[in-house]
Amino acid sequence: MFNIRKNAFTAKICTGVTVVYVFITMIYFYKFTLNTAPKRSNDVQHKDTSDYNGTDAEFVRMYHSKHQLYKKNLIPNHMTQQRLLINEITNDGDVVLASFFVSQKDPQRNVFIRPNFNYIKNFYTTVFYHKLKTVIMHDALPESFIRKYETPLIKFMKTDVPVDFTVNDFRFIHYRKFLQSKRYKYVFLADISDVYFWRNPFEYMRNNSKSSKLFLSKDEGTFGSNGWMVNKMMQCYEEDVSQQNTLLRNDGAWGGETKAIICLLGCISRQLNITLKQKGNCNMAAFNWCVNRGSCLINNPIYTGDTLFNPFRHNCDSAKYAIIHDKCKNSHNKCMVIEHDKLFRRSCNR
Numbered sequence: 001m002f003n004i005r006k007n008a009f010t011a012k013i014c015t016g017v018t019v020v021y022v023f024i025t026m027i028y029f030y031k032f033t034l035n036t037a038p039k040r041s042n043d044v045q046h047k048d049t050s051d052y053n054g055t056d057a058e059f060v061r062m063y064h065s066k067h068q069l070y071k072k073n074l075i076p077n078h079m080t081q082q083r084l085l086i087n088e089i090t091n092d093g094d095v096v097l098a099s100f101f102v103s104q105k106d107p108q109r110n111v112f113i114r115p116n117f118n119y120i121k122n123f124y125t126t127v128f129y130h131k132l133k134t135v136i137m138h139d140a141l142p143e144s145f146i147r148k149y150e151t152p153l154i155k156f157m158k159t160d161v162p163v164d165f166t167v168n169d170f171r172f173i174h175y176r177k178f179l180q181s182k183r184y185k186y187v188f189l190a191d192i193s194d195v196y197f198w199r200n201p202f203e204y205m206r207n208n209s210k211s212s213k214l215f216l217s218k219d220e221g222t223f224g225s226n227g228w229m230v231n232k233m234m235q236c237y238e239e240d241v242s243q244q245n246t247l248l249r250n251d252g253a254w255g256g257e258t259k260a261i262i263c264l265l266g267c268i269s270r271q272l273n274i275t276l277k278q279k280g281n282c283n284m285a286a287f288n289w290c291v292n293r294g295s296c297l298i299n300n301p302i303y304t305g306d307t308l309f310n311p312f313r314h315n316c317d318s319a320k321y322a323i324i325h326d327k328c329k330n331s332h333n334k335c336m337v338i339e340h341d342k343l344f345r346r347s348c349n350r
């Protein structure tokens, strides 16, 4: 009698447990399968992370685990302490520097850049994917934007741009100032709107560190064959370079060992702040001047392999290249996306 009642009681408990189990499984299924299918990162929604109480390292791992792109958007106030800690530890290792200035017209396009995530999406998605420590200099991004997109590894840093510099010129002066107080091993400097990474650029640099310290991308043609550059050199240096066949380099995507980069940035800063002061947007002229006529390359050989950068304006879809500087013709409306823990380049509308 007693045994039967006990069995009935056990059966009830079992049924109860099963019901609860099924319920929990359903919630779990909803939460992790339906609700969290990888979203395009610009329709990200705020997620509460207040249930997180681990160490910084775990926090970084959590935010960067697969398919979590949409989750990283909100770091609640009680995480401030941990954010500070992470800020301190980001002073070594490698770093990607970029800038997102919105308070001045883009000097090349003569339009204001809106604080719109789409503008930085491909860059952001791929530095996120490769877990690259990234510092984005900005002048006037709204706090809500920063809160939404800052992660333990992707930081926004406010800086004021003096009125007598264009934003494109000033970023290099600012990068130098920033790097001088840090201990990074490798640095990569990228235009934020059209650079993205198929592979980890620092791993690539380390793989080639025996032969190279600077990793510079090519532009189109030479000083003399590139009409834009002929005009630029006349505007900035009042020099006619139309007969010069020096290779033209692009300053929108370059990197290398920090010491070599600081040397080049020092040269560029001096050029922009002294020789080229008030001449307008002269960073490309200063950059090429420093590469070819400055002294930084004497002990810092340039990498000459051809799979680090895509050929200028070509092969923007090709994962054969570690870094894409996307100036290809048919690129508008193509987006870098993370799906099943892999990078793809797709139509943005999918």
Ligand SMILES: *[C@@H]1O[C@H](CO)[C@@H](O)[C@H](O)[C@H]1NC(C)=O
Pocket: 050, 051, 052, 053
């Ligand atoms: C995490 O810490 C906060 C504040 O210290 C606390 O209120 C919360 O209950 C903790 N959460 C967990 C899951 O331990």
Ligand SMILES: *[C@@H]1O[C@H](CO)[C@@H](O)[C@H](O)[C@H]1NC(C)=O
Pocket: 199, 200, 201, 203, 204, 207, 322
């Ligand atoms: C670096 O070299 C290793 C070993 O050869 C290779 O597996 C890896 O893919 C290389 N990384 C990059 C980014 O090229």
Ligand SMILES: *[C@@H]1O[C@H](CO)[C@@H](O)[C@H](O)[C@H]1NC(C)=O
Pocket: 173, 269, 273
């Ligand atoms: C530019 O040079 C002036 C004087 O030569 C100096 O005072 C100023 O700090 C420099 N500015 C930058 C941004 O380096």
